[in-house]
Amino acid sequence: MTVRLLQQTRLVFVRSSRPWLRSPMALLVGVAGPLVYLLLFGPLLKGTVVRGGGNPWQWFVPGMLMQLTLFGAAYAGFSLIPELRSGVMERLRVAPVSRAALLLGRVISDVFQLALQGVLLLATATALGFRASVPAMALALTLTAVLGAAISSASYTLALKIKEEYKFAPLLSMLLVPLMLLSGVLLPMDAAPSWLHTLSRLNPLTHVVDALRAIAVGHYGSHATLTGAVVAVVLAVLAVAWGMRTMSRELG
Amino acid sequence: MIKVRGLTKTFRGRGNTVQAVNGVDLDVAEGEIVGFLGPNGAGKTTTLRMLSTLLRPTSGEAMVAGCDLLDDPAGVRLRIGYVGQGNGAGADQRVGEELITQARLYGMTRAAARQRVDELLTRYELQGMAGRTVRTLSGGQRRRLDIVMGVLHRPPLVFLDEPSAALDPQSRSNLWQHISSLRDEHGSTIFLTTHYLDEVDALCERILVIDGGRIITEGTPDGLKGEISGDLVTLEPADPAAAAASAEQLPGAREVTVDGATVSFRVSHGDTAAPELMRTLEAAGNPVRAVQIKRPTLDDVFLTLTGRSLRDADANPEPGQGE
Ligand SMILES: Nc1ncnc2c1ncn2[C@@H]1O[C@H](COP(=O)(O)OP(=O)(O)OP(=O)(O)O)[C@@H](O)[C@H]1O
Ligand SMILES: [Mg+2]
Numbered sequence: 001m002t003v004r005l006l007q008q009t010r011l012v013f014v015r016s017s018r019p020w021l022r023s024p025m026a027l028l029v030g031v032a033g034p035l036v037y038l039l040l041f042g043p044l045l046k047g048t049v050v051r052g053g054g055n056p057w058q059w060f061v062p063g064m065l066m067q068l069t070l071f072g073a074a075y076a077g078f079s080l081i082p083e084l085r086s087g088v089m090e091r092l093r094v095a096p097v098s099r100a101a102l103l104l105g106r107v108i109s110d111v112f113q114l115a116l117q118g119v120l121l122l123a124t125a126t127a128l129g130f131r132a133s134v135p136a137m138a139l140a141l142t143l144t145a146v147l148g149a150a151i152s153s154a155s156y157t158l159a160l161k162i163k164e165e166y167k168f169a170p171l172l173s174m175l176l177v178p179l180m181l182l183s184g185v186l187l188p189m190d191a192a193p194s195w196l197h198t199l200s201r202l203n204p205l206t207h208v209v210d211a212l213r214a215i216a217v218g219h220y221g222s223h224a225t226l227t228g229a230v231v232a233v234v235l236a237v238l239a240v241a242w243g244m245r246t247m248s249r250e251l252g
Numbered sequence: 253m254i255k256v257r258g259l260t261k262t263f264r265g266r267g268n269t270v271q272a273v274n275g276v277d278l279d280v281a282e283g284e285i286v287g288f289l290g291p292n293g294a295g296k297t298t299t300l301r302m303l304s305t306l307l308r309p310t311s312g313e314a315m316v317a318g319c320d321l322l323d324d325p326a327g328v329r330l331r332i333g334y335v336g337q338g339n340g341a342g343a344d345q346r347v348g349e350e351l352i353t354q355a356r357l358y359g360m361t362r363a364a365a366r367q368r369v370d371e372l373l374t375r376y377e378l379q380g381m382a383g384r385t386v387r388t389l390s391g392g393q394r395r396r397l398d399i400v401m402g403v404l405h406r407p408p409l410v411f412l413d414e415p416s417a418a419l420d421p422q423s424r425s426n427l428w429q430h431i432s433s434l435r436d437e438h439g440s441t442i443f444l445t446t447h448y449l450d451e452v453d454a455l456c457e458r459i460l461v462i463d464g465g466r467i468i469t470e471g472t473p474d475g476l477k478g479e480i481s482g483d484l485v486t487l488e489p490a491d492p493a494a495a496a497a498s499a500e501q502l503p504g505a506r507e508v509t510v511d512g513a514t515v516s517f518r519v520s521h522g523d524t525a526a527p528e529l530m531r532t533l534e535a536a537g538n539p540v541r542a543v544q545i546k547r548p549t550l551d552d553v554f555l556t557l558t559g560r561s562l563r564d565a566d567a568n569p570e571p572g573q574g575e
Contacts, residue, residue, distance in 0.1 A: 019344035087338025
């Protein structure tokens with residue numbers, strides 16, 4: 001049973017990865033946003049003072065990693081909608097394939113893509129002045145992978161429910177911009193008015209960004225790192241469970 | 253191969269309820285090619301989607317390919333092939349890779365999958381297409397690819413939803429040959445939906461006519477045409493009035509009309525009834541100069557059953573229904 005599940009997940013993963021592996025431009029376009037921020041916004045950080053002193057890149061780059069993950073994974077569901085409409089999903093669902101594999105294969109493909117983009121982002125950042133050890137970067141990428149799995153699962157689930165691009169796109173932009181701004185990716189939330197600060201603490205992504213920043217300065221075992229890791233894992237478990245439930249239900 | 257009793261499906265949306273399938277009973281024997289004929293919105297796709305485990309019936313029960321639809325959907329999935337109304341291959345995928353993935357999802361080994369895919373690409377005249385991106389195929393090629401995907405795992409029962417919709421006449425008859433050979437060479441049972449009369453005429457041994465979610469009749473294409481509307485017999489006798497009177501005496505003759513020098517009537521077996529009548533008239537000194545027997549079309553059948561023509565029904569599809 002589990003062997004079948006792994007085998008089928010691998011088949012769906014390979015199938016989902018083929019189109020983007022064949023056109024590496026898609027990979028670059030996905031990482032272009034955060035890279036532009038690094039190149040054009042990053043230099044402004046020189047001379048700014050980060051709380052507790054130190055290199056401002058260590059504060060800024062984790063935010064860009066979050067932006068990459070959030071935007072990269074949230075749009076994953078877009079690839080599902082044409083396949084729902086055309087009959088591809090119908091064909092796959094008639095086959096004796098586990099519904100979990102149909103979801104997980106796609107999610108893992110997205111996570112794989114995000115990881116490659118993350119490596120590119122960290123390499124560029126390092127060239128610009130970001131300093132972190134290889135284990136720190138690996139840990140940061142692992143954390144973004146877990147969060148990416150959560151977001152991409154949620155995106156597929158919403159796509160399964162919404163089924164139309166013209167409704168899905170506005171929903172995403174409505175959700176993503178506030179989530180990103182509230183997580184303190186661009187500017188620190190320390191100086192925020194208290195209502196904004198509270199909202200920001202309620203945003204689970206804030207805790208993951210805090211964890212990435214702690215990791216970037218080598219505080220692996222800190223409270224912030226642990227909280228962020230727990231938040232990411234819980235989000236991933238909930239989102240994947242929600243996705244599997246939706247995927248197992250009939251398409252109507 | 254299929255045994256369905258009391259199958260219904262009700263879609264409940266916000267504020268509106270659609271009774272898409274409304275108490276369908278049907279039986280399909282092994283090795284049959286059965287056509288499921290009906291206008292747009294009749295409930296063909298909904299029935300097919302229930303029988304292939306994609307939709308849960310609102311009520312009713314069914315055995316499909318030897319497995320209980322409700323208790324053992326996994327067993328049904330293993331034993332059926334399903335070619336939906338849309339295209340089953342991903343637009344960004346390559347033909348060969350998509351097929352091999354499909355075969356492997358059914359549990360074939362890599363080598364077996366590759367061999368089977370090569371065999372079917374050749375058989376369905378898609379050789380040389382393995383490296384092509386699905387998006388670049390023509391409509392007919394994509395439809396053949398859909399069928400290849402549906403039969404890769406050699407299913408004993410194949411469902412086809414409007415296999416030849418939107419194809420040109422030549423591609424359609426070519427596709428019909430492929431479908432017939434599935435049964436003739438591999439003994440597969442085939443259940444297909446269509447709203448084309450020529451398709452059931454060319455392909456099916458038996459048809460079920462569905463309208464408004466109910467099966468309104470079934471039979472062989474010839475039987476239905478004969479029983480329901482009857483053949484139209486037109487004669488040119490020397491004495492039309494006397495001939496009309498004799499025609500009235502024929503068992504089963506109806507709609508006897510005289511129009512100038514011609515007499516016409518409908519009868520179940522025009523090919524045997526007409527010579528019989530001609531002999532009677534001849535013996536009575538009323539020779540017949542010309543005779544014409546017109547077999548009814550399935551459209552006549554549909555008209556008789558529903559008071560609407562299939563084509564009219566098609567011309568006014570339900571809102572939101574595409575071709
Ligand atoms: N998911 C759904 N939700 C609500 N109504 C539906 C749904 N699917 C089908 N219907 C309705 O059920 C009825 C039967 O639809 P179905 O697709 O089975 O028709 P069909 O015979 O296949 O028609 P066509 O020839 O157009 O393919 C239609 O009135 C349709 O609008
Ligand atoms: Mg249909």
